[in-house]
Amino acid sequence: MKELLIKRTFLKQITLLIGIVLSPRLMAVETSSLSEKQLQALNLKQEGVVLDLPPLADTGNSIPFSIQIQAPGQKLIQSFEVIAPENPNPLVLKVTLPKPQSNYRMGTRIRLAMSQNVWVIAQLSDGSKISGFIPSVVTLNACFDATT
Amino acid sequence: MLVLTQQPKMATLNPHPIRINVIGTPTIGQQVEVKVLIGHPMETGYRLGDGGNERIPKNIIEKVSIRLNQEVLLQAELGTGIAANPLFSVFVTVLAGGSMITVEWEDDRGVKGRAEKLLMSA
Numbered sequence: 001m002k003e004l005l006i007k008r009t010f011l012k013q014i015t016l017l018i019g020i021v022l023s024p025r026l027m028a029v030e031t032s033s034l035s036e037k038q039l040q041a042l043n044l045k046q047e048g049v050v051l052d053l054p055p056l057a058d059t060g061n062s063i064p065f066s067i068q069i070q071a072p073g074q075k076l077i078q079s080f081e082v083i084a085p086e087n088p089n090p091l092v093l094k095v096t097l098p099k100p101q102s103n104y105r106m107g108t109r110i111r112l113a114m115s116q117n118v119w120v121i122a123q124l125s126d127g128s129k130i131s132g133f134i135p136s137v138v139t140l141n142a143c144f145d146a147t148t
Numbered sequence: 149m150l151v152l153t154q155q156p157k158m159a160t161l162n163p164h165p166i167r168i169n170v171i172g173t174p175t176i177g178q179q180v181e182v183k184v185l186i187g188h189p190m191e192t193g194y195r196l197g198d199g200g201n202e203r204i205p206k207n208i209i210e211k212v213s214i215r216l217n218q219e220v221l222l223q224a225e226l227g228t229g230i231a232a233n234p235l236f237s238v239f240v241t242v243l244a245g246g247s248m249i250t251v252e253w254e255d256d257r258g259v260k261g262r263a264e265k266l267l268m269s270a
């Protein structure tokens with residue numbers, strides 16, 4: 001009985017250890033395939049990201065989207081991702097800045113499968129992340145999977 | 149009766165034209181917006197053809213880079229969520245004299261495109 005208990009605590013400790021080792025890596029890699037709820041559950045700082053997207057889009061085929069990121073304090077932006085959680089392929093765009101900058105501005109046109117929040121998650125030079133999201137209502141959808 | 153034996157030609161012979169436009173007057177030290185439009189279908193692979201049976205194969209641009217001389221303005225990996233004929237606008241601080249804007253892209257079939265435009269300060 002005692003042996004069994006020791007074995008059990010050992011197993012618990014091992015799984016805990018593995019969890020501790022793996023969790024930051026999983027967090028770092030998987031943001032691009034998270035759902036809306038999971039993205040909100042990450043509780044990332046909502047500051048410094050200004051997004052512009054029409055609140056109502058007649059078609060999801062081509063929606064103008066502009067991003068303006070200002071890193072807080074002395075931090076610099078290393079890269080950022082644009083994520084549309086309800087799209088079949090949620091990672092819309094991944095931009096890397098070979099020379100980290102304190103602010104960055106760009107614009108593009110995106111596809112949305114349905115009404116959703118579009119997220120931008122920026123990776124800063126000190127390893128922290130800032131995020132922002134903007135909702136859009138799409139009345140005709142695009143980029144949905146018709147083959148399944 | 150007219151029978152089309154060839155695909156109707158586009159207005160431009162290049163299937164993947166690139167247009168680079170500068171919005172506003174480039175004044176030294178000021179920022180101007182540079183808009184880059186790349187002609188590409190950006191086929192998602194999620195659409196069906198006219199018959200409703202055949203899947204239209206995926207064909208998207210995967211990498212885009214926009215540079216001003218040697219400085220990288222935009223280096224991005226695209227997904228299926230970018231609209232057909234991708235448009236990117238970046239903001240450039242105008243340098244004295246002429247500087248070269250270079251756009252390069254590569255799609256998932258290995259097709260590459262490149263265009264250059266000289267940005268002259270006013």
